[in-house]
Amino acid sequence: MVLADHSDRTRAGKFYRDDKSRTDGTIPIINIDHHVTNDRFGVINIIQPGAASTTEILADLLAIWGTVLTRDIAQCLLAGIYGDTLGLRTESTTARTLRTSADLVDNGGNPVPIVNALFRLKSKSSVMLWRAALRGVQWTGDLIWTELKQSTFDEVGAQRSEAEGMVNFLVGTEGSRAAAILYETPTGWRVSMRSMTEDVDVAVIARIEVVDIPAPLACRSRAMRPPRRASSTPLRK
Numbered sequence: 022m023v024l025a026d027h028s029d030r031t032r033a034g035k036f037y038r039d040d041k042s043r044t045d046g047t048i049p050i051i052n053i054d055h056h057v058t059n060d061r062f063g064v065i066n067i068i069q070p071g072a073a074s075t076t077e078i079l080a081d082l083l084a085i086w087g088t089v090l091t092r093d094i095a096q097c098l099l100a101g102i103y104g105d106t107l108g109l110r111t112e113s114t115t116a117r118t119l120r121t122s123a124d125l126v127d128n129g130g131n132p133v134p135i136v137n138a139l140f141r142l143k144s145k146s147s148v149m150l151w152r153a154a155l156r157g158v159q160w161t162g163d164l165i166w167t168e169l170k171q172s173t174f175d176e177v178g179a180q181r182s183e184a185e186g187m188v189n190f191l192v193g194t195e196g197s198r199a200a201a202i203l204y205e206t207p208t209g210w211r212v213s214m215r216s217m218t219e220d221v222d223v224a225v226i227a228r229i230e231v232v233d234i235p236a237p238l239a240c241r242s243r244a245m246r247p248p249r250r251a252s253s254t255p256l257r258k
């Protein structure tokens with residue numbers, strides 16, 4: 022079994038939760054990933070933290086294996102790169118990412134439908150959800166944050182996944198050094214955090230990127246505390 026872009030077994034989500042023996046190694050796992058945090062759970066581990074996306078690694082592997090790139094394969098790999106690099110815009114995007122993307126376009130890949138599907142088209146419920154989130158934006162020091170109540174999701178008929186990208190949108194705000202979105206869940210609050218500045222410990226941020234907070238109100242102020250070094254110095258321009 023090949024698991025791609027899984028930093029650990031639990032990332033297989035429902036497939037992992039429904040039957041943990043599926044990923045316990047009884048079936049040998051080939052683990053292909055680019056997360057620096059990958060815990061090497063496979064019998065074969067192909068981990069390249071320098072790659073901007075796992076599909077960048079897959080493109081190289083397919084070339085090594087002599088696989089003929091069909092238009093469909095090229096399109097899927099290109100979509101993986103665009104998805105993980107927000108359209109070749111993240112810091113993780115390297116010359117290799119751009120060369121691989123160009124090779125995939127040479128093989129019939131087309132960025133236009135990918136950009137439309139991933140970054141342009143959005144549902145009405147998404148827009149209404151974002152409206153609610155932006156109305157509730159607050160600052161705690163250099164931390165910009167907002168919260169989304171379950172009732173808001175219910176009112177606009179939005180899924181949790183429709184709030185994805187909001188934290189990246191907020192972290193691009195001038196004067197912010199970290200951004201957080203608090204989500205109300207049936208069991209408490211869940212926080213998603215991002216930082217764009219180099220002097221905020223990215224590894225710490227990555228570890229707390231998604232944290233479940235069991236008690237609703239008691240822990241909210243704790244969750245809202247900015248990352249340790251985030252409040253000590255002003256934002257570098």
Ligand SMILES: [Mn+2]
Nearest residue numbers: 026074075105
């Ligand atoms: Mn990835």
